[in-house]
Amino acid sequence: MNRRNFIRLAGGGTIAAATTGTLVACGAVGSHYPAEAVEAWQGPVGETDVRRRAVAYAITAPNSHNLQPWLVDLRESGVITLRTDPARVLPQTDPWGRQILIGHGAFLELLVMALAQQGVASEVLLWPQGEMPAALKDWDNRPVARITLKPGGQPDPLFAQVLLRRTPKTDFDTTRPVAPELLARLLRSAPVQAPLSVGGTVSDAQLPALRTLCWESARVELLTPRTMMESIQLTRVGPAEILQHRDGISINSPFVRAVSALGLFDRSAPPAEGSAAYKNAMGRFEGHSRTAMGFVWIAGPNTRSDQIHTGRLYVRQQLQATALGVGMHPMSQAVQEFAEMAPHFERVHQLVLGRPAPRTPQEPAVQMFCRIGYPQGEVPATPRRPLARFVQA
Template identity: 45%
Template sequence: MSMDRRRFIRLAGGGAVAVTLGACGSALPPEAIAAWQGPGEQTDVRRWLVGHALLAPHSHNLQSWLVDLGVPGEITLFIDRSRLLPQTDPHSRQMMMSQGCFIELLDLAAREKGLRAQIELFPQGAFGPETVDARPTARIRLVPEASVAPDPLFAQIFHRRTNREAYEAREPDAAALEAISACVQAYPMRVGFVGAAQSEALARHRRIAREAWRIELVTPRTVMESLQVLRVGPQEIARHRDGISLNAPMARALVALGLFDRRQVPAADGASTTTQIQDFNTRIEHTPAFFWLVTEGNDRCTQINAGRAYVRAQLAATAAGLSMQPLSQALQEYPEQIGPYNEIHQLLGASAPRFTVQMWARLGYAPVIGPSPRRGLAAHILKA
C-alpha cells in the first residue's frame, strides 16, 4: 500500500482536518504569487515601494497592512484590524512585528530609489499593551537624498521564504551566523544561536518547541484560529491569496469527498492531530540550529523594531543559503502556553517582564521552496 493511500485511510478514518497545516504543493495558482514578480513600473514611486514591502513575512500570512497615500510624498501605515489573531496573539505583539517587517522592506526599497524614509512610529500615539486601534502605526516621509546608499539585503526580498520543510543535518556556517548578527546591530536587542556544540541546550530548545506545538494543536480555540485561515486547493488559494495554503492532492481529495470539515475541532487524540505532532517533532529533532532575538522591554515601538530586525536577519540568512521558520507557539501569550513561555525565556536568560523573546526560529539548510500567496498591491491601498 502506498504512503499516500495509508495516510488517506488514516486521516479519513480519524475525521482528519488536514495532512499538516504547513504542507502545500508547489503548483500554486499563478495569480496568487504574481506579486513576487515585482510591482513593475509605477508612476507613483510609493506604489513601487509598497509593492516590495508587501512581500514581508506575516503571522499566519494574513498581510494586515493598509497604506494611505493621500498626502504626496508620504505613506501612512495602518493595521487591518479584521486580520488579527486574537486567540494565539491576544495582545497583537506578533502583529506589531509584522508591521515592522513591512516597514523594513519599504525602507530597503526606498534606498534603491535614492530616497530617505523618515519613519515616525505611532504619529498619533502608541497603542496600549493589550489592544490595537484605528490610529496609524507609522508615517513615512520620503525625501530624495544623494547620500542614501542601497542596502545589499534588498536583493534578497524576492528570494526570502519561510521554510517549514525538513532541514539538513549540517550546521550553519560560522560566517553566515556572523553576517546575520551584524545585519541587526542597528537595533538594540540581543541576537543568539544554538547548535550541536551546545548539545544540552539544543535538546532543551527542541523539547520546548515540541511541547508548545502540541499545546497549540490540542487547544480548541487556537487550532480553530488556524483552520479558519487555511486555504485548500487552487480555487481557495487564488480567491484569498493569504493565510495558510494547502495544495496537496490528498487534502484536495478529502475536501472533494466531504471529509475535511474546518468547522469542527479535531480530536486531540485523532489521526489529524497526532500526525501533525509527529511530523513536526521529526522536523524539530533534525533541526541543526535555532536563532533568537531578545529585547529589553516590550512596548509597541520595541515590537515593531524587533520585526525590522527579524526580517533583516532572514534576508541575511537567505543570502547565505540558509532557511528560517519562526517558532511562534512558545512565545504566545495565552494561558495554556505559560509553561513553554516561561521555559524559553529562562533558557535564553530573558527573565520576564524585563526581557521579551521577540523571535525564536529554526535555522538551517533546506530544499528550495516556492513563495507564499500575496494579495497584491491594490488590496493594501486605502487612499491613493
C-alpha cells in the same frame, strides 16, 4: 510556522478512496500555488509610482499566519502612512497583538529599503498619534508609522534578497550542520541598537533542550482547541480558495485536494485525538522541532515601538539567511502569551536569556525565536493579496 495539516478527515480516519482518478478530477496535481496568487514575488511589474512600487515590495514581508495586516494611505503627497487592519489579528495565539506589530516592522523595513533602491530616503515617525492600546478590542485606525519621503536614499545590499526570501516550513537536513561562522554572519546582518539584542546557538550542548522546548510548546498550541481553531479557520484549500483569499495557510498538495474533492473535510473542530490528521499534525511539528540545526533569537523590551524595531531587525536577518543559503523559520509558540503557554513562556526566557519571563513591558522579553538549518528541497513563495487591497489613494 507550518500549520498545513490542521485538517480533520471525516470520521477522523484515513481515506482509501484518494485514487489516481480522484487526483485527476482535481485538475493539475502539482503542489505549487496558482501563479496569480504568488505574482507579488515578481516585483512591481508595470508600477511607475515610487510609493506604490515600494509598497509592492513591502507586502512580501514575513507576518504571522500570513494575515498581511497592513494598510497604507497614500493620500498625502510625499508621505506613506502605515496602519494596521484591526480585523486581521490573532486574538487567541497573539492576544496582545505583539506578533502582528512585528509583522508591521518587517513591512516597514522592506518599504524603506525599496524606497532607497529608487534613490528616495525615508524619515520614519512611529506612532504619531500614540501607541496602540494593549487590548486588541481597543485597537483603532491610528497610524503605526508616518514615512516622509526625502531625496538621497542609498541602496541596501540586502535588497537583492527581498524577492528571493522564503520561510521554510519543512524538516531541515540533519546531515548538514550550520557552521558557527555562518551563525556569526547571520547575527551580524544588521546593526543592533539598544535595548534590543540578538543571540543564537548551534551548540550540541544547547540544541536538545531548545528542540524539546519547540516541540512541547507546539503541542500546547495544537492541543488547545481555540488556538488550533484560529489556524483551521485561516486554512485555504485548493486553487479556488487560495486565489479567492491569497492569505492565511494555503494547501495545494495532490492528496489534500483529492480529499477536498470528495467533500471529506471538516474544518468545524480540531482533529480528534488519535486520528490520522491528529497524528499527521503532531508529526509535522515534531519534525520541525527535532530537525532544528540551530536557533537564533531577538530579545528586548515589550513596548509597541520595540515590537516594530524587532520586526525590522528580524526581516534583515531573514534576508541575510537567504543570502547565506540557510533557512530561517520562526518557532513562535513558546513566546506566545496566552494562558496555557505560560510554563513554556517562562522556560524559553530561562534557556535563552537566563532570567525569568518578564512581568512588565520594560523587562527583556524574547520577541523572536527561530530555528535554522538547510531545507531539503525548494521552498515555495507564499500567496499575497493584490497590491490594491493594501492601498488607500
